[in-house]
Amino acid sequence: MxxxxxxxxxxxxxxxxxxxxxxxxxxxxxxxxxxxxxxxxxxxxxxxxxxGLPGAIEETDEGGLLIGAAVRNSALAEHRLVRTRYPVLGRALLAGASAQIRNMATVGGNLLQRTRCAYFYDSDGSRCNKRAPGSGCDAVAGFNRNHAILGASPACVATHPSDMCVALAALDATVQLQSAQGARTLPFAELHRLPGEHPERDTMLAPGELITAIALPPLPAAARSTYRKVRDRASYAFALVSVAAVIELDGDRIADVRIAFGGVAHKPWRAARAEALLRGGPATPAAIRAAAAAEFADAAPLRDNGFKVELATRTLVATLGDLVGATA
Amino acid sequence: MSILDAAKGAAQATIQAAMGKLVPLAPDSWIPGGIPDPLIRRQHGVIGAALSRLDGPLKVQGAARFAAEFPLDDMVYAALAYATIPRGRIAGLDVAAAEAAPGVVLVMTHHNAPRMNQPAVFGSSPEAAGPADLPIMQDDRIHWNGQPIAVVLAETQEQADHAVSLIGATYAPEPATTSLAAAKAAGPQPGLFMGQPLRNEIGDAEAMLAAAPHRVDQLYRTPRHNHNAIELHGATIAWIDGGLVVHDASQLVSAEAATLAGVFDLDVAQVRVTSPYVGGGFGGKCLWDHQILGAAAARLAARPVRIVLSREGVYRGVGGRTLTEQRVAIGAEADGRFRALIHSGIAAMSPHNNMPEPFILGTRSGYAADSFSLSVETVTMNMLANTFMRAPGESVGTFALESAIDEMAVELGIDPIALRIRNEPDKDPTSGLPFSSRDIVEAWRAGADRFGWAQRSATPGTRREGEWLIGMGCATATYPYYRMPGAAARITLGRDGKAVVEVAAHEMGMGTATTTTMVAAERLGLPIDAVEVRYGDSIIPGAILAGGSQQTAAIGAAVIAAHRALVADLLKLAGNDSPLAGLSADEVGCEDGGLVKLDEPTRRESYASILDRAQRETVVAAEEASPPLELMHWSMHSHGAMFCEVRVNTVTGETRVSRFLGSFDCGRILNAKTARSQFRGGIIMGLGMALMEETQFDERNGRIMNPSLSEYHIPVHRDVPEIDVIWTDIADPHTPMGAHGIGEIGITGVAAAVANAVYNATGKRIRDLPITLDKLL
The missing domain is CATH 3.30.43.10 (Uridine Diphospho-n-acetylenolpyruvylglucosamine Reductase, domain 2)
Incomplete structure (x- = not known):
């Protein structure tokens, strides 16, 4: 240190x-x-x-939720309105880390978690463009079982490790920021970035910019939402693949659906293609599988992580199936 | 036979009730025709009771002082820098910034390290404990990726950690072998374990395999594993009056002291190694570079040093279990009898150590067959010296063998337990020796009954609950009885009726200090609280390695020898005025704090009375254990029948173990509580081996890429189901107390039981560990 x-x-x-x-x-x-x-x-x-900054969880006039950046993960997970209106968020929080860590971790900090790529962590012995820009990437041809299958670049194949962020991506949250230049609001999807040529930059935050709060829009459909995390042991492991999903049915048709994947990209991956294919259609396993296939059409698996395409597809089919009460 | 039930409880009441039973002195060797240890017959004493660890209260209060907690005046803290290439030379070391950093007392590199002899490598002599046949920080050569290249000493640990991060190194790399494929291409060498070739050929196994009506012939792979004891490797080191004192976390204090004496050109008497508590050993808490570097730096700085490896440091500098590739081929008749048993393969090793993971050891005595071909060969890679890790050999060897037997059971359509019992040998199939005790069939029957094995469907994939497929599997656990030469004990009996028993042994959390106290109290006819056991100090006579699960037997035999000498001395001191006048040691027993004539219990005298009359405060007897001749007369092994139930998720491939039972045949159990914990701990470690443990060794440069407990997965609480443990409690008449060591057997067979259960659940046979979900999708 x-x-x-x-x-x-x-x-x-x-x-x-x-x-x-x-x-x-x-x-x-x-x-x-x-x-x-x-x-x-x-x-x-x-x-x-x-x-120590104000860390309240408040209901907004519109019926959404305003979450102070200093709110602890455990406090957010157990909040009554989170559990009843946004179960996907509560479950994502509880899927992360351990009880002790959740008691310490803040919401703002959770947004800024850095990747768990082993080569990023090996500051003495490995090349990493995220840690030392321009030095190269030892993960591309190394151990990359946990790495990205979507949106990666030759410079970086790391994944974003947060569970909470996957739920926030699905919920269309917004991030409230403050800087010397004033306050601004960023759609959640625009907070994290893909690696491109600059994997050293995880987010679109300006230097010195402070996250002050997360806003959740009112979203009645989110009452039917969940988070499923797949990992190598029962607890205390990062997601190989995770799915955050919100679904609203109109009869046997999908009126609205929101899907985000964790563990597949440099940022929480909002599955816009799959959502578009599913909206208005039936919530059958075949339809969901076809939507996943479209979402992963551009997947570029590495040496160790090719299984993620099938795993993410199956997990999505099962997760949406559970939400609509059908068997996967 | 009796299977002990779960909790015996109320140990103290048992102990009180046990007082007042006369037991003769034990023989000091267990050869054919010899008499068994009389303690075996004593069924209502302390032995076998469920006694809590005597050191438990100290540990939960934080009052037990571990190696890195010894406070020494003027002490400095160490941090290590590690090489980042697998082989070559250090071209440049920039230490200026580190030397100038706040609080730094010393930066030691090969340029200024004191001249030291190469440590004698483990196995080269009985006292040798060195990790490899390499000089330590004596030149610019790099032999593995992670080798220590510099030591920083500073006034605080934080200052040392910061300064060490400022060291810059450049290298002149040389060609290295860091991929298994390249190592195999260079050609395997015959494996030697403890000087003996790892090879057995009986009959023409290949021909008999080819001719057998039923064959299984498969390749099984196990990855590298790293040591992850809760307590990090640490030592507090001081030079005092030209001698060296090392407070260490060690499982071989005597050998470590002897080896350090050789490194620093000292007499053995000038080196003292203590190891009062060890927070997990498992084979990893032996002598590595860090103790030697800490001692060298302490000498150079003329100040005491505390050196604690970081978790990453343990991966860089403490070897683990090496990888194996094993072929198991079985040829069988339709009735299940084995005609041929072939178990061969390779283990990777460094060029500088001699620990070929001996995965055929369990196979040598496991099953009857008409022919055998067993061998371990080694391939050489530029890597940190691999080492012992709980049940070296058997842990990974049983995965291959017991998976293959399950495959043969499927091939034959025979229940896997029945197949094993059908091939139960009546004597050791490769050595021809009789078994000292072997009641594995009893363990199988008791275990199968308790686990509900009869409810298992032999057809895979037939039991399903929602997304989960459920399956059951089983496997044999096995580990040898060892007793190594060199053990000794010293008993000091006081006029106050209290005894101190000293053995150069180790308490690494297994309960050794507690069982030693129980056994010694029983022999001496004293209550538990009148016996104090001292251990973990190289100034105690003898050497007792905490390895090979041999401490229990080694200590037991040493205490027996010292006890005999003590009683002989007491009888001499008793003299002609004693009711015991004229009696020899074999005519008396110990009871109620005194000696009693065996066939005339009214002739007795208390220890206090004898010492009183002799005007002695204490009587001291020190003796070496008899040579382990029993191992020459019998094939001596522990066994277990392992049962596992798994749930495999059909969506994600996740495997969760839902039930586990170990039914053990390990001689007489000395302490039901600590034994159960040992078995369970081994099984949990086996679950990790089955499902998640894997060192990521980057084959491009030999670097370990997951040196942390967040990325190197071991089971968390939610991965561990209720684990049921039972045992036969049948004493081995040819060992002290009728007991076998039980520290390692728990891990054996577990991975195979899990893999066999996964097959039963899914119909998928996973032959390479760990069984991660991607292999089941």
């Missing part, structure tokens, strides 16, 4: 002021950042602790 200074922000303006200089990182629960600092992958000169 590299020496750093620490300051605790009293409010968002204070946080922005304290973070005005280069080399500053915001600290939430520290469940990822502190690990990265121990491994010298992150070497901020200054930490501004924003875990």
């Amino acid at each position: 590299t020496p750093f200074t620490y300051a605790r922000a009293a409010d968002p303006d204070d946080a922005l002021r304290l973070a005005a200089r280069d080399g500053t990182a915001y600290l939430g629960g520290g469940t990822n950042l502190v690990d990265l600092m121990r491994e010298t992958i992150a070497q901020p000169a200054r930490l501004v602790d924003v875990s």
Whole structure:
């Protein structure tokens, strides 16, 4: 770990002021950042602790939910309105990490989790464009069982590790940001980016920009939603594949459907193609499988992760099947 | 035979009730015609009771002082830098920034490290404990990806960790063999284990296989595994008056002290290694580079050093289990009798150690067959020295053998338990020796009954609940009885009626200190709380390796020898004024804190009275255990019948173990509670081996890519079902206490039982571990 200074922000303006200089990182629960600092992958000169900023969960006038960035993952998961109106979010949260980590981790920090690619973590012995831009990528031809099958680039095949973010992608959440230039709101789908030539950038945040809250739109359909995570052991493992799904039926037709995949790309993967194919059609296994096939038509599996296409397809069929009460 | 039921409980009451039973002294060897240890006949004593670990309260209070918790004045903290190439030379080491970093006391590299002798590599002599036949930080050569290249000492651990990250290294790489394919192309070599060739040929097995009406012939693969004890490897090291003191987490204090003496040109008496508590050993807590580097740096800095490896450091510097590729071929008659049993293959090894994962050991005595061809060959890779890991050989060997037997049962349409019993040998099939005890059939029957094996459908894929297919599998567990030479014990009996028993043994969480106390109390006729066992210190006479599951027998035999000497001394001290006057050791027993004539119990005198009259505060007896001659007369093994029920998800391929039962035949069980924990722990480790454990060794450069517990998967609580454990409790008449060591057998057979259950659930046979979901999609 590299020496750093620490300051605790009293409010968002204070946080922005304290973070005005280069080399500053915001600290939430520290469940990822502190690990990265121990491994010298992150070497901020200054930490501004924003875990004490207002962390409320409030119902909005429109019937949505406004979640402060400092809200702890465990508090969000157990919130009554999350459990009843957005079960996909509660389940995604509980699928992540461990109870102890969820008690520490903040919502804002969860959005900014960095990849678990082994080569990203091996700061001494491996090349990684995300960690050291331009150095190369040892994962492309190395261990890449956990890596991306969609949207990757020759520079980076890493995946985004968050479960919560997959649910937020499906729910069309928005992210509220604040900076010296003022406040702005970003659709969730535009927060994370694909690696392209610059895998060192995970998000569209500007330097020093602070996440202040997540807004969930009112979405009655989300009462019928769920999250399914597939992994190598029963708990405490990152998703090989996960599915967040919301579905609304009109008779035996799909009136609306929202699908996001985790574990398949550099960002939570909103399955727009599959959704478009399913809307207005029947919720049959065959239709869902065809929609998945369209979604994964461009999949580019690597040495170790070809199984993810079939696994994600099957998981989607089973997850939507469960939601509509049919057998997969 | 009796199968002990779950909880015996109320151990203290049992202990009280046990007092007042006279037991003769034990023989000090177990040769044909010899008498069994009389403690075997004692059925209502402490032995076998479910006694909680005596060190448990200290541990849960945090009061047990582990190696990295010894506070020493003026101590500095160490951190290591590791090489990032598999083979070559260090071209440049930039240590200026590290030396200038806050708190740094010393940066040690091959440029300034003190000159040290190469440690004697394990196996080269009885005292040798070195990890490899390599000099440590004496030159610029790199032998594996992860080799330590620098040591930083600083005033705090954080300062040392920071400074070590500032070290820059450049290399001149040389050609390296880091892929299995390249290693195989270079040609395999015959494997030697403890100096003996790993090869058995009986009859013409290939010809008999070819002629057999039923054949199974398959290749099984097991990956590398790394050690992940909860306690990281750590030591607190000081040079005191020219001598070296190492408080270590060690499972071989005596050999470690001897080897360190050789490295630093000291007399063995100048080196003291203590190891009061070890937070998990499993074969990994032996001598590695870090203790030697810590001692060297402490000498250079003239300050005590604490060195604790990071979790990544354990992967870089402490070897694990190597990979294997095993062929098992069985030729059988229609009735199931084996005509040919072939078990052969390769294990990868470094050029500098000698630990060929001996996966055929269990096969040598497992089943009867008309012909055998067994062999282990090694291929060489540039990698960290591989080493022992719980049941080296048997853990991975039983996966291959017991999977193949299940495949043969399917081929023949015979129940897999019946097939195993049909091939039960009446003597050791490869050595020809009689078995000292072997009641595996009893274990199979008791286990099958309790597990509900009869409800299993032999047809795969027939039991389904929702998305889940359910299957049952079984496998034989096996591990040898070992007792190594060199053990000794010292008993100090006081006028206060208390005894101190000292053995150079190790408590790594197994319950050794507790069972040793129980057995010693029983022999001495003392209550448990009158006996203190001291261990884990190289200044105690003798050497008792915590390996090969041999501590129980080794300690047992050493205490027997010391006990005999103690009683002889007591009888001498008793003199002519004692009711015991004129009696020899074989005419007396110990009871109620004194000696009693066996056939005339009114002739007795208490220890206190004898010492009082002799005006002695204590009497001390130290003795070496008898040589392990029993191993020359019998084939000595423990066994178990392992039963597993799995659920395999038809959507995702996820496998969850829903039930497990181990039915063991391991001689007499000394402590029902600690034994059950040992068996369960082994089974849990076996579940990890079956389903998730795998070291990711990057074949491009020999680097381990998952050196952390988040990426190297071991079972979490939710992966572990209720594990039922039963045992035959049939004493082996040819061992001390009738007992066998039980530390390792629990892991054996587990992976095969899981794989066989997965086959029963799905009809898919997975022959390469771990059984991850992608293999079942």
